Amino acid sequence: MATVTKVYKLESCSFYMTVLNFGKKFPQALSQFKRCNVLVIGNTGVGKSTLISSLFQIPISNSVTPAISDKPYTKPGLPIAVYDAPGLETGKKQREKVKQDIANFIKQKNQKEPEDQIHAVWYCVDSHVVRESQIEQQWIASIAKELPVIAVITRASGVEKDWLHSYLESIPSIRNVVPIMARRETTHHYDINSYGLDALLDATEDMLEEIAQKAILNTVNAKANLAFGWCRDGCTKVLASQFLPISILKKTTASGLQVWMFADISKSFGYQFERTLLTELCAVSVGAVGFDNFIEEALKNLPGIDYNNIQTVKDVLFHLTTRLEHAAGTLPFKEQLVEMLSGLGDCKLVSGLPILSCLTAITTTLATGFLAVTYIETMKTYKKAEYEGQPTPELKEVFVEQMQQLMGFIRQLQGGGWSPSFVN
Ligand SMILES: Nc1nc2c(ncn2[C@@H]2O[C@H](COP(=O)(O)OP(=O)(O)OP(=O)(O)O)[C@@H](O)[C@H]2O)c(=O)[nH]1
Ligand SMILES: [Mg+2]
Structure with missing residues (x-):
């Protein structure tokens, strides 16, 4: 022309x-x-x-x-x-x-x-x-x-x-x-x-500097959302696995599913997941007693829940999600978690059962979800540093930091006063 x-x-x-x-x-x-x-x-x-x-x-x-x-x-x-x-x-x-x-x-x-x-x-x-x-x-x-x-x-x-x-x-x-x-x-x-x-x-x-920041955040958040899909999927499967008839199967299936879920989350961020890392991450996070016990204690200490009367899984999870929804402070994926937990509470397999009869199943599932969210947050920090050309942080350190924030948040759900003795 x-x-x-x-x-x-x-x-x-x-x-x-x-x-x-x-x-x-x-x-x-x-x-x-x-x-x-x-x-x-x-x-x-x-x-x-x-x-x-x-x-x-x-x-x-x-x-x-x-x-x-x-x-x-x-x-x-x-x-x-x-x-x-x-x-x-x-x-x-x-x-x-x-x-x-x-x-x-x-x-x-x-x-x-x-x-x-x-x-x-x-x-x-x-x-x-x-x-x-x-x-x-x-x-x-x-x-x-x-x-x-x-x-x-x-x-x-x-x-x-x-x-x-x-x-x-x-x-x-x-x-x-x-x-x-x-x-x-x-x-x-x-x-x-x-x-x-x-x-x-x-x-x-x-506007280039601002644009770069925003573009990196967009990508990282999109990957995190994808990863949260795996978390949701993983939790539902873990819950179902807890109703397998043989007790040894419950444990091995749940841990197999967790590894699978973590691997999928890593993949969403373009990384490979090493199996041994999961055990290490769980161990560094809460010390000897384990994250499951931490969650169980938290569940038992939710204000308004009376374990002397029959409380169904649905009631307890409903209570937990409401507290989660209204809790102050930041929790990554708060809205999605609320939705996911209420979905678990509605799950036909457990909804009408007394919570005490399947406390382990529920805590394993919740622990899986919270661990996954922590891991996703860790991956976000890691990926962001990579995009920004910063030295990538030590994965375990970030995980522990995120875990501590999460536990602080969960502790807060129980109202003031209570503090589990086993947390360092
Ligand atoms: N001389 C001159 N003509 C212009 C200028 N901008 C647009 N025009 C004329 O305006 C008419 C429409 O311009 P386009 O660039 O096709 O407009 P557009 O916004 O792409 O239109 P759509 O594709 O329909 O959305 C053309 O005939 C152009 O030649 C300009 O800066 N100078
Ligand atoms: Mg045109």
């Missing part, structure tokens, strides 16, 4: 420098997530594709963009990549569909590795927009919860009304406002060369 080549001739020298230097201000951040992926959104016809075409000096069809690009636009050697998106049209149905597609796209991408996520959004608004209500404040606010949003005023000739810039700046979810002219524009009133792309890159570059 001849016009596109022309655009480049019109761009200032400083723009080339900005493109070539992108990321150099924050080399460490960039090494953590390799390149910055931007998604360009806005109403139809505002100039999203034209912006990308000028930025990368590539021809892009002038017609309506039909779908979010599969692959981002890139240029060899440049640590920035841009995804083009279809614009919002006037029809309500199409608008909603595009918004939904974009939300799904971001969600799906942001569970991937840091370099494959969407890191920032350029929200394009045509400088000729006439009403504030045409600016999608709510939509932008919902996107800004996940990603930094820069507003780009397109085809900004400078002769238009100046309310737009300050209005966009006043929107809290918009981090920066950059006017641009992506391609030279000549009308009866003006003849404006392209400008502003360097400022847009600068504004994006300024």
Whole structure:
């Protein structure tokens, strides 16, 4: 396309420098997530594709963009990549569909590795927009919860009304406002060369450190969520195993399942799990008496539970989950744990049984769940350090630290006063 080549001739020298230097201000951040992926959104016809075409000096069809690009636009050697998106049209149905597609796209991408996520959004608004209500404040606010949003005023000739810039700046979810002219524009009133792309890159570059942090957290959390699925699965199986008829089978099956679960959790984070580690981790955590006993004591000491009267598993677990839900302090996966425990309480196998008749089964299951959560937290810390290029911490040390926090939390569930004598 001849016009596109022309655009480049019109761009200032400083723009080339900005493109070539992108990321150099924050080399460490960039090494953590390799390149910055931007998604360009806005109403139809505002100039999203034209912006990308000028930025990368590539021809892009002038017609309506039909779908979010599969692959981002890139240029060899440049640590920035841009995804083009279809614009919002006037029809309500199409608008909603595009918004939904974009939300799904971001969600799906942001569970991937840091370099494959969407890191920032350029929200394009045509400088000729006439009403504030045409600016999608709510939509932008919902996107800004996940990603930094820069507003780009397109085809900004400078002769238009100046309310737009300050209005966009006043929107809290918009981090920066950059006017641009992506391609030279000549009308009866003006003849404006392209400008502003360097400022847009600068504004994006300024967020790189924050972007890197966020991308790493996203990935680590996505892996942790996946791992929690294994924990849920493991606990249900462990509970079922406790009703096997032969007592020796209960123990071996439960420990086999635990190893399996830990191995799956490790795999979710891309690590291999060594069988011996589990025993070691359990041993270092609570000393000689063991984590199972700690949990059993905690269960027995829940305020409001009267072990002299018949209390069913369902009642006790219900009580535990309510306390867990309302407990102060932080417990990783609190909501998910609450849901999981109430699921276990509803499990037909045990729900109506008196708790005392299957206290061991329940404590083994709970201990499995809490151990898994601790291990997931350990893996998160470990993985985060790895992504950040920090020296990876000693696995056991992190585990013990996490375990201590967890035990503090569980102790708190029993109300004040009680403290099990066997915990160091
Ligand atoms: N001269 C000039 N024309 C522009 C500029 N930005 C957009 N246009 C023109 O506006 C029209 C629409 O631009 P596009 O880039 O296709 O708009 P879009 O936002 O990608 O539109 P959709 O794909 O439908 O969402 C095209 O004819 C462009 O040539 C600009 O900075 N300068
Ligand atoms: Mg387009």
